[in-house]
Amino acid sequence: xxxxxxxTVIVNGECLTGEAEPRMLLADFLRDELxxxxxxxxxxxGVCGACTIIIDGDAVRSCLMFAVxxxxxxxxxxxxxxxxxxxxxxxxxxxxxxxxxxxFCTPGMLMTAIDLVHNSNDHSxxxxxxGMSAALCRCTGYVGIIDAVMEYARQVHGDAAVxxxxxGGGRNDG
Amino acid sequence: MDDSVxxxxxxxxxxxVPRREDKNLLLGQGNFVADIQLPGMVHAAFARxxxxxxxIVSVDVTAARAMNGVxxxxxxxxVMAALPPINxxxxxxxxxxxxxxxxxxxxxxxxxxxxxxxxxxGEAFALVVADSRYIAEDxxxxxxxxLKALQPLPDAESALVDGAPLVxxxxxxxxxxxxxxxxxxxxxxxxxxxxxxxxRFVHHRYAAMPMxxxxxxxxxxxxxDTLTIWSSTQVVHWVRREVATALGMPEERVxxxxxxxxxxxxxxxxxxxxxxxxxWLAREIGRPVKWVEDRHEHILNAAHSRxxxxxxxxxxxDDGKILALTSSFLVDSxxxxxxxxxxxxxxxAHMLGPYHIENYETDCKVVLTNRTPNxxxxxxxxxxxxxxMERSVDLVANHLGLDPAEVRFRNMIPPEDMPYEVGLTYRxxxxxxxxxxxYPSALRSALAELGGLETxxxxxxxxxxxxxxxxxxxxxxxEGTGVGPFEGATVKIDPTGKIMVATGACxxxxxHETIFAQFAADMWxxxxxxVFVTVAxxxxxxxxxxxxxxxxxxxxxxxIKLATDEVHEKVFAIAANLLETAETDLELRDAGVGVKGVPxxxxxxxxxxxxxxxxxxxxxxxxxxxxxEATSYYEPPTVTWSYAANATLVEIDPETGxxxxxxxxxxxxxxxLVNPKLADGQVKGGLVQGLGGALLEELAYDDHGQLxxxxxxxxxxxxxxxxxxxxxxxxxxxxxxxxxGVKGLxxxxxxxxxxxxxxxxxxxxxxxxxxLNSTPVRWAEIAMFFDQxx
Numbered sequence: 001x002x003x004x005x006x007x008t009v010i011v012n013g014e015c016l017t018g019e020a021e022p023r024m025l026l027a028d029f030l031r032d033e034l035x036x037x038x039x040x041x042x043x044x045x046g047v048c049g050a051c052t053i054i055i056d057g058d059a060v061r062s063c064l065m066f067a068v069x070x071x072x073x074x075x076x077x078x079x080x081x082x083x084x085x086x087x088x089x090x091x092x093x094x095x096x097x098x099x100x101x102x103x104f105c106t107p108g109m110l111m112t113a114i115d116l117v118h119n120s121n122d123h124s125x126x127x128x129x130x131g132m133s134a135a136l137c138r139c140t141g142y143v144g145i146i147d148a149v150m151e152y153a154r155q156v157h158g159d160a161a162v163x164x165x166x167x168g169g170g171r172n173d174g
Numbered sequence: 175m176d177d178s179v180x181x182x183x184x185x186x187x188x189x190x191v192p193r194r195e196d197k198n199l200l201l202g203q204g205n206f207v208a209d210i211q212l213p214g215m216v217h218a219a220f221a222r223x224x225x226x227x228x229x230i231v232s233v234d235v236t237a238a239r240a241m242n243g244v245x246x247x248x249x250x251x252x253v254m255a256a257l258p259p260i261n262x263x264x265x266x267x268x269x270x271x272x273x274x275x276x277x278x279x280x281x282x283x284x285x286x287x288x289x290x291x292x293x294x295x296g297e298a299f300a301l302v303v304a305d306s307r308y309i310a311e312d313x314x315x316x317x318x319x320x321l322k323a324l325q326p327l328p329d330a331e332s333a334l335v336d337g338a339p340l341v342x343x344x345x346x347x348x349x350x351x352x353x354x355x356x357x358x359x360x361x362x363x364x365x366x367x368x369x370x371x372x373x374r375f376v377h378h379r380y381a382a383m384p385m386x387x388x389x390x391x392x393x394x395x396x397x398x399d400t401l402t403i404w405s406s407t408q409v410v411h412w413v414r415r416e417v418a419t420a421l422g423m424p425e426e427r428v429x430x431x432x433x434x435x436x437x438x439x440x441x442x443x444x445x446x447x448x449x450x451x452x453x454w455l456a457r458e459i460g461r462p463v464k465w466v467e468d469r470h471e472h473i474l475n476a477a478h479s480r481x482x483x484x485x486x487x488x489x490x491x492d493d494g495k496i497l498a499l500t501s502s503f504l505v506d507s508x509x510x511x512x513x514x515x516x517x518x519x520x521x522x523a524h525m526l527g528p529y530h531i532e533n534y535e536t537d538c539k540v541v542l543t544n545r546t547p548n549x550x551x552x553x554x555x556x557x558x559x560x561x562x563m564e565r566s567v568d569l570v571a572n573h574l575g576l577d578p579a580e581v582r583f584r585n586m587i588p589p590e591d592m593p594y595e596v597g598l599t600y601r602x603x604x605x606x607x608x609x610x611x612x613y614p615s616a617l618r619s620a621l622a623e624l625g626g627l628e629t630x631x632x633x634x635x636x637x638x639x640x641x642x643x644x645x646x647x648x649x650x651x652x653e654g655t656g657v658g659p660f661e662g663a664t665v666k667i668d669p670t671g672k673i674m675v676a677t678g679a680c681x682x683x684x685x686h687e688t689i690f691a692q693f694a695a696d697m698w699x700x701x702x703x704x705v706f707v708t709v710a711x712x713x714x715x716x717x718x719x720x721x722x723x724x725x726x727x728x729x730x731x732x733x734i735k736l737a738t739d740e741v742h743e744k745v746f747a748i749a750a751n752l753l754e755t756a757e758t759d760l761e762l763r764d765a766g767v768g769v770k771g772v773p774x775x776x777x778x779x780x781x782x783x784x785x786x787x788x789x790x791x792x793x794x795x796x797x798x799x800x801x802x803e804a805t806s807y808y809e810p811p812t813v814t815w816s817y818a819a820n821a822t823l824v825e826i827d828p829e830t831g832x833x834x835x836x837x838x839x840x841x842x843x844x845x846x847l848v849n850p851k852l853a854d855g856q857v858k859g860g861l862v863q864g865l866g867g868a869l870l871e872e873l874a875y876d877d878h879g880q881l882x883x884x885x886x887x888x889x890x891x892x893x894x895x896x897x898x899x900x901x902x903x904x905x906x907x908x909x910x911x912x913x914x915g916v917k918g919l920x921x922x923x924x925x926x927x928x929x930x931x932x933x934x935x936x937x938x939x940x941x942x943x944x945x946l947n948s949t950p951v952r953w954a955e956i957a958m959f960f961d962q963x964x
Contacts (some may be wrong), residue, residue, distance in 0.1 A: 021308070037209035038202020040436070041471040042385045047886035050385060078202035087200060095196040098855045101684030103199030104206065104385040104436025133893035136886075137438050138385045139683050140855060141862030142894040 011036055012080025020067040027051045029067035032075070032119045038079040042108050042136070049135030052108040052115075053077050059115035059134075077109040083112075089155060090114065093148040101139035108135040113149045123153045124164035185886045186692035186702055187914065190518050190851035193688045197683075204434040207406045209388035211677035215391075217247055218452060219465070221300040221317045222474060224938055226544035226879030227327065227339070231293055231320035231890035232301060238302050238313040246303040246459050247313065249877040250289030253301075257420055257454060257468060259283050267514055268659075270603020271735025275522065276354035278517070278808070282342040282542065283508040285445040286420075292321065292511035293341055294546050296474025297879050298447065303455055303463060307353040326879035330483065330506040330541040341509055341542040342824040350507055351540040352514040354800070357523050357597040363498030366488025371569050376948035377928065378513045379481035382551040383891060384682070385468035386436020390449055392456035403430045403453050406681050409720030410444040414446045425712075428453070432710035438682035439863070440551040440921075441476050443722040444512045470884050478614045478873050479551030480949075481506040481526055483523070484562035489533075490570050494581040498533035501525060501562060505538065505555075508545040515540050517548065519601035520654075523564055526596065528613040528817055529585040534598075544879045550722065552863055552924040554651060557605070564649045564929040565947055568936065569616020572943075577625050578933065579617065579649055586613045586650075590897070594908065602658050604812035610907045616819035616841040623839040623901050624823050630687070638941070641657040647934025649926035650820070653843070654813035655918025656728025656911075661720045663733035665741055667802040669752050669787070671780030672764065673705045675734055678708035678718010679726040684920065685852045686726060692730050693849055699762040700779075716805055724918030727848060731914055732808030740804035748785050751795040752777045764812040773810060814909040818842040820926040822898075824934040825871030831957030833869070835898035840926070843905040844919035850904065853919055857902045866892040868928040 004019040010032065018033035025044070030036045030053070042050035044063045051062040054076040072095055081088035090113060093099070098105045109132070115132040117123065129142075137145060152160045198204050231668060233249035248256075251429040261283060274280075287298050302315050329340060332346040334577040341348055355950040364370055373804040391404040401423065405413050415659035448465055455463040467476065476803075482505050489498040505518050518538045567585070571578040587594050589612040596606035621627045624646070634644045666674040675694045679686050691705040698705070708714045708939040719729070742762075748765035750757045753775055761770050767782065769775035785793035785883065787798035840861055847853045874882045883889045908915025932946045935956060944959045 023308070031209070032211070035211070036202075037206075038204075040206070040434075041208065041387070042387075043886045045469065045885055045887065048385060048469075048891075067269040071522065078200075082201055087197075091200040094194060094200055098193070098684075098851050100196060101194070101685070101855060102200055102384070102386070102437045103204050103434060104683075106199055107202055109202075130895045136891050136893060138383060138439070138863070138891065139859045141858040141860075141892075142839065142897050143853065143858050143900060146894060161803065 005068055010074045012076060017145060018164055020082040022066065024067045025063055026065040026067045026070050027062035030062060036077060036079055038107055039077050040104055041106065047136070048140045049112060050105050050108040052111045052135060054111055054115060059112055075110070078110050090148070090152045093151050097125050097144040097148040099140060099144035100130070103136040105135060109137065109145055113152065117149065117153045117156055123157050125150060125162065126164065126166050128153060185696045187696050188846065188849050189692070190849055191692055191702060193685045193852070194688055194691065195685060199434070206434045206436055207391055207404050208388055208466045210391045210404055210464065212391070212393055215464055216303050216305060216459065217307040217464050218301055218303045218455060219307060219309050219314055220298040221314045221316050221319070222471065223295055223297045225292060225301055225321055225323050226295050227324040228292045228321040229324055230289060231322055233300050234318040235300055236729065237316040237318070241313045241316060243305040243309040244302055244313045246455065247300065249300045251288040253451070254289045257286055259285055260419055267516070267601060268603040268667050271519065271599055271601050273373055273601035274603070275597040278352040279515055280345045280350055281511055281514050282345060282350065283514070284447065286451055291324065294544050296471070296546055297509065297619065301451065303459060312597060323674070327543045328875055328877055328879040330504040332694055333541050333543045339417055340355065341544065348542045349539050350511045350542050351518065353515060353518055353895060354536070355523060355598060356535045360532035360533055360535030361500045364487060364500065367497045368491050369573060370487060370489045371566070371573060372487045373569065374567065375484040375486060375562040375565055377480050377482045377561050379478050379873040380867045381476070381478045381873060382439035382441030383889070384437030384439060384441055386447070387444065387469055387472040387748055388442060389466035390452040391462065391464045392438050392453040392508060393462040394457040395458065396460065396612065398548040399427055401428045401453055401457060403428065403432060403449070404433055405449050406435050406442055407432050407449065408438045408682060408722055409445065410680050410710050410712050411678055411718040412720060413445050413449045413887035417450050420450045421454060421457065427770055429621070429713045429726040431688060432680045432729055435680070435682040440479070440549065440554060440722060441521055442682065445466065450907065465706055469886060473884050473889060474546065474881060477512060478546045479548055480558055480867070481548055482558040486562050488566045488570060491576065494570055494574050494576050496529060496531050496570065499525070499531055500914070501536045503538050505540045506543050506545060507540045508543060508547040509542060510547040512547050512549040516601065517550055517555040521559040523557045523598055523600050523606060524556045524652065525565055526651050527560065528586045528587055531585070532819045543925070544815055545875060552860060552902055554723065554921065556651060556863065556925045557867065557928055560649060560651045560925050561932070561949065565932060568833040568933050577627065579621060582617055582648065582650060583614055587615065600654055600813055602812055608815045609910045611815060611817050612905065612907060613650065613817060616817065616843060616905055618837045619841045619903055620819040620821040624821055624837060624904060630823065637769040643828060643938040644722040645824050645826065645934040645938025647822045647824065647930040647937060648820065649930035649933060650818065651723065651925050652815050652817040653922050653925065655724040655816050656810055656814050657723050657725050658810045660719055660807045660809045661729035661733045662715045662807050663730060663737045663837040664715045664738035664803065667741065667779050667783045669783050671778055674702060675705060676708040676711070676714035677730040677733060678720060679716050680721045682721065683858065684726070685849065689727065689848045689852065690734060693734055694738065697735065700765045704765060717807060724920040727916050728814060728912060729808055729810060731916060732810060733806055735913055736806035736808055737804040740806060743803055744786065744798055745782055747795055747798050748782050748793065749894060752781065752785055752793060811911055814845065814917045816844045816912045816919055818922055818926065820930045822930050822934050824938060826844070826938045826956060827934060830962045831953035831955070833931065833951070833953070837899045837900045837901060839903070840923060841903045841905060842922055844922070845905050845909040846906055846915040847904060847916035848916060853904065854902055856919050858900050859922040861900055861927060861952050862892050862897055864924040864927030865931070866949055867924070868931040868949060870950070871894065904955050
């Protein structure tokens with residue numbers, strides 16, 4: 001295949017360089033070249049959201065982007081959430097609310113939630129539920145996940161921001 | 175986690191102890207199969223059949239093998255020559271069951287890679303190994319298969335037509351198993367019934383679909399002639415056994431580890447060809463080999479489930495008392511039967527559910543077709559049979575103009591009849607006895623949680639007068655859990671005084687390390703952090719069975735207890751020696767042994783472990799052998815019976831047929847709950863999978879045997895916005911069959927939702943006498959009732 005190129009990215013504040021063919025997915029580059037395996041790959045076609053990371057401030061599915069497109073980008077992943085071994089408040093809430101079982105979707109859930117709570121203007125329960133439907137979990141039925149993200153939104157924006165009807169629940173796309 | 179939780183409550187069992195599994199997973203430090211990278215590792219990929227049924231004329235891997243970066247390629251012929259099939263590797267039901275249930279079973283052996291013909295879309299016909307997965311997939315493109323399409327058998331009914339082609343010619347038929355069971359007068363019981371109804375119920379095909387696909391890494395060490403396999407599996411000991419057998423190695427020279435496993439739900443509950451092939455490749459090539467399934471491959475090739483057709487006849491009297499029930503059902507097993515007739519056996523045993531019914535007769539055909547193999551998925555035969563049964567109960571109620579809740583109460587086994595002899599044989603070969611429970615109370619609680627039956631019916635009436643359609647859906651089931659044959663555990667006291675526990679259980683997110691630590695901490699009277707648990711590693715416990723069939727809490731706790739009891743004996747003997755006291759005066763306390771009533775007289779486990787050491791200076795009494803370690807196997811007498819009542823309230827949109835679920839309730843009883851928060855999580859997770867099966871998920875095939883739903887864009891998993899408000903209420907009726915009173919609960923949640931939703935929709939559409947007797951429940955079908963009734 002086409003010759004490999006050198007790619008430099010800043011991952012969780014650390015400047016890292018690796019090599020990738022133009023066709024290499026960003027998710028594979030992070031995991032296999034840079035050995036940052038906290039980000040998971042669940043479908044490789046952009047549906048499940050397990051590979052969600054934050055690139056230059058936006059949540060992105062790293063299985064739908066080539067590594068070469070990320071050259072020079074600033075990337076946040078699950079490995080960067082904790083500070084000096086102290087879990088991020090959202091990570092603590094996930095544990096308290098039993099928002100994970102197998103933990104495979106958790107990297108994408110956490111990064112989706114961080115993006116949703118910090119980058120969106122609507123923090124109503126309904127908006128949180130719909131926002132979190134960007135990532136799939138097969139274990140929990142989302143009960144603990146939604147509770148954890150709502151509590152995190154209250155911590156960040158105050159109780160008043162996280163009120164209103166929880167629309168979204170019980171709908172299905174059948 | 176400090177000691178305070180235990181001291182305040184008297185024990186860890188029953189406490190929502192935080193999960194010790196969470197930290198690594200939350201920090202991004204989990205270790206899943208795909209995360210493993212070993213020096214010199216190469217990557218396998220499989221060429222898979224585009225045809226459902228095809229003769230293999232030839233498969234040429236020469237060009238693939240010659241490609242730069244490829245180190246190995248093999249066709250079915252190559253694999254067959256190196257690893258000839260070994261008969262009898264398939265699961266066989268116990269003799270006790272085969273004796274009591276009429277059976278005629280012919281299980282086809284599954285080739286690792288076939289060289290004669292291909293039997294489903296996705297079956298492998300060749301493999302390559304290369305420096306990267308990217309190169310391996312490039313090389314797949316160079317493989318030249320010459321396949322001659324054969325007439326496909328796209329479903330069970332087509333496979334039963336006279337003169338239909340055979341999926342496995344040597345079997346001489348397309349039926350892997352005929353099963354028959356009877357209670358009381360069987361079908362003759364229908365004669366006495368003043369009312370009889372006959373219906374066909376269809377439960378469609380869907381699957382476990384864990385978020386992590388399957389994967390295997392294997393590494394062979396030439397010097398020690400040992401293989402280490404990391405597999406995303408629920409059954410490490412089974413993988414070890416099959417790999418050792420296929421490769422002609424002693425089991426002790428094969429170690430299988432399931433590292434962090436990203437969900438299983440039954441889909442990873444048996445050995446797949448890739449488990450054996452990747453191990454073989456590592457030994458053959460002399461380098462570590464990795465294979466990670468991609469999602470498309472998973473949907474084609476990992477086991478599917480459900481896919482049953484039931485023909486039911488139910489006989490009842492004017493009061494709605496069910497007198498007799500017959501069912502004749504087909505299981506579309508796909509091309510192979512990875513767990514034999516296990517799913518059908520479950521269905522036969524679970525049809526009567528929580529009801530007292532004198533006469534029952536059922537027969538089943540497990541049918542071979544050109545679909546992906548069908549293996550247990552959460553519920554394993556129970557959601558299917560619960561759909562047929564609980565729809566039937568509603569039809570009885572509708573026929574007589576009774577409330578479906580009332581018909582259930584009239585037929586339920588009352589709590590005073592517990593333990594209750596069912597009159598059938600479970601698939602472990604033992605006569606079925608429901609050990610404990612209060613079924614009517616569960617249904618009453620479920621109705622109360624929705625506001626009570628009268629209120630619900632009033633609301634429904636009021637709504638209808640406004641042109642709104644509300645429906646109440648009910649569904650009850652019982653579930654045999656904690657099935658044998660056994661589970662193994664090793665318990666040791668480490669020289670540091672810490673308690674080491676290893677079991678054959680293989681979790682995929684259930685929290686086993688936490689709950690087994692709860693059990694052991696109580697058994698040893700230590701802070702929970704003094705207990706170290708190892709799971710899913712054949713290197714730590716000689717024999718194990720694995721985590722399938724809602725069994726690990728029951729069976730592993732039994733094994734941990736037996737091993738602990740054995741070590742306790744030595745600990746007391748040595749402590750008596752050290753404290754110069756009679757054993758009867760001693761008790762376990764404060765991470766050691768003390769003299770009852772004498773606070774100062776105490777020796778720690780660390781001191782006892784030192785005294786127990788072999789060699790000079792030991793302090794064991796005469797007759798006590800060295801070491802503090804035991805391995806035990808718990809063989810449960812039979813299953814223990816969990817059960818639940820489900821209820822939901824839905825509103826149907828007459829324009830679109832859309833179903834809005836106001837609330838979904840499950841009242842569940844799994845005996846004593848070891849960790850209520852984790853138990854709750856299991857049931858809720860199961861409910862949402864059940865709702866997915868009811869409304870969204872479908873593995874659809876066309877008439878030619880092609881799978882139409884090959885991505886997660888076609889196969890719809892429930893997302894957060896699909897989940898209605900859920901309420902789970904736990905009754906805790908202890909099991910009579912084990913020391914802790916526990917029952918299993920992994921699967922239960924997924925059993926009832928399909929029928930509960932169907933019943934709710936039919937209840938809402940009662941003005942139209944609508945019947946929905948198949949899954950998934952589709953909006954379009956609902957909207958049709960409104961169209962037809964103007």
